[in-house]
Amino acid sequence: MADHADEEDEGVNVFVYMGGRAPQHVTHVRIDESVEAIEENAFNGCEHLVQVETHDGIRSVGFRAFYNCRLLRRINLRSAVEIDVWAFNQCEHLESVEFGDKLETIGASAFYRCHSLQHLNLPSIITIGRLAFYNCKALTDIEFSERLDKIGTNAFSGCDRLERIAIPLKRDLFTLDRSADRSWQRYEQFDGCHQLKTVDLVGGAHTKTVSSLHMEKWRTEVEEEIHRINQVLPNTPADDKAEAIRQWMDAVLDKMDHYKGEHYRYVKEGITLLELALWKARLDEKEDSGRTKKAKIDVDSARKERRITCGADVVIKNVLPFLKLN
Incomplete structure (x- = not known):
C-alpha cells in the first residue's frame, strides 16, 4: 500500500x-x-x-x-x-x-x-x-x-x-x-x-556539411538526395516505409561521405600546390636580396608577377575555402 x-x-x-x-x-x-x-x-x-x-x-x-x-x-x-x-x-x-x-x-x-x-x-x-x-x-x-x-x-x-x-x-x-x-x-x-x-x-550537422562542400554540383546532388524521400514515401507501401527511410538515410550519408572524400582530396592537392608556390616565391625573394636594389614599384610589380606565374594567387583564392568543412 x-x-x-x-x-x-x-x-x-x-x-x-x-x-x-x-x-x-x-x-x-x-x-x-x-x-x-x-x-x-x-x-x-x-x-x-x-x-x-x-x-x-x-x-x-x-x-x-x-x-x-x-x-x-x-x-x-x-x-x-x-x-x-x-x-x-x-x-x-x-x-x-x-x-x-x-x-x-x-x-x-x-x-x-x-x-x-x-x-x-x-x-x-x-x-x-x-x-x-x-x-x-x-x-x-x-x-x-x-x-x-x-x-x-x-x-x-x-x-x-x-x-x-x-x-x-x-x-x-x-x-x-x-x-x-x-x-x-x-x-x-x-x-x-x-x-x-x-x-x-x-x-544542423547535415546542413553545415552540405553548405561547406565547395562544388555547387556536389551541394545540388546531396540536397536532391535529401529531398527524394518525400517524393517516394507517399507511394511506398505501408509495410515498406521503415525500409525506405533506412535505405534513403544510407544513400544520403553515402553521397555525403563520397563528396567529403573528394573535398579532402582537393584540399590535399591544393595544399601541395600552395606549398610549392610559396616555396618558389621565397626562393625568388632570396634571389632578389642579392641583386642591386631597384625602385619599390619595380619590386612590388615583380612580386605580383611571381604570384601570378607560380599560381599562388589562384591557389590561395580557390583552396582556402576547402580548409573548413563541417
Missing part, C-alpha cells in the same frame, strides 16, 4: 502519492515532492484515475506504473529521464504527454495502444523500445531528438494517422527483432502507417 495523505481540493478528494502502490479507487492524484521515482505498478489498474499532478523532481516512471488507467487524459513528465516498460500501456484516453529535455529512454510497450495520443515531441530521446507506441491511432506528428540512437521493432506500427516525422540523419537507427526467423527479418518500425508521407531532418 502506498504512503499517502488525502487532501480536499475544490471539493475533490486528492490522493497524495508518497510511494508504493495506490488504492484502486483514486481519481485525482498529486505526486509528493519527495518522490523521484513513480514505482512499478503504482497506479496499475486505477481505472477511475483522471488527473495526476506531477512536479519537476520526478526522474523515472516504473514498470506498469499507469497500466490500464483508461480515463487519464494528460500528464506532465518534463523532468523524467526514463519511462519504463509498459508504463502507460492501454491508457486509451491519454491525449497529451509533456516530455522535457531530460528524457532519454522510453521502454518497450510503454505507450502501447494509447489510442488518443496525438503529438510527440521528444527533444532529448536516445532510445525508444519495441512496440513503444504501437497502435497509437490518433498520432499524427513526431519530433525526435538529434540524439536519437535507436528505434525498436514495431515502435510505431499501427499508427495509421501518422503523417510526419522529424528525425536525425544517422545510420542504424532502426533495429531488427533478433528473435525472429532471420530469413523473414525486415524493418517494421512504421508498419501500417499508411499516411506517413513526410520526413524532415533534425539537427
